[in-house]
Amino acid sequence: MKENIPIKHIHLFKNYTAQYYKKDFVLFSEAHQEIGKVVDQSNFFRIRHCIEYQARNYDIKNVGFLKNDVELSLSKRVIYFTDLAKNRIIKSGEDVRIYYFKLAKTNQLFEKGKLLIEIQEVNHRSKETVFYIEADESVDNLLILMFLHYSTKEFNSIGGDGD
Secondary structure (H helix, E strand, O other): OOOOOOOOOOOOOOEEEEEEEEEEEEEEEEEOEEEEEEOOOOOOOOOOOOEHHHHHEEEEEEEEEOOOEEEEOOOEEEEEEEEEEEEEEEOOOOOOOOEEOOOOOOOEEEEEEHHHHHHHHHHHHHHOEEEEEEEEEOOOOOHHHHHHHHHHHHHOOOOOOOO
């Protein structure tokens, strides 16, 4: 007779938090170390964002019809770009990858049906809004920053159908 011993699942997700600090959107590790940030360099005449990650500045450029899509580039080489019409983010270059997203109360990013990133927004009474992020260990932190920006700040009116 076999005993009903619960199977211990291996936790393959990393936990992060993100919140606004002044005009920047900062991503922190579980140990509360800064991973990177989305920098808001807006002024009266134009809005400009970039991602600061590992001592590099990645440019974020709004493109496409109604500027609904985003390109993330380093030295004019596009690394990631979005396709809102098909709910996807594409990694360009030699190792092309296609990720699909769902934007609702909880924003999710998938690859081949596997959940990679989940972002949940929590409004605290005493503090500003905090975003809780769970990401598969295989996910690049740059992709987390890109998806965090795209799904929350840049186009937070899209998708949010209240699922």
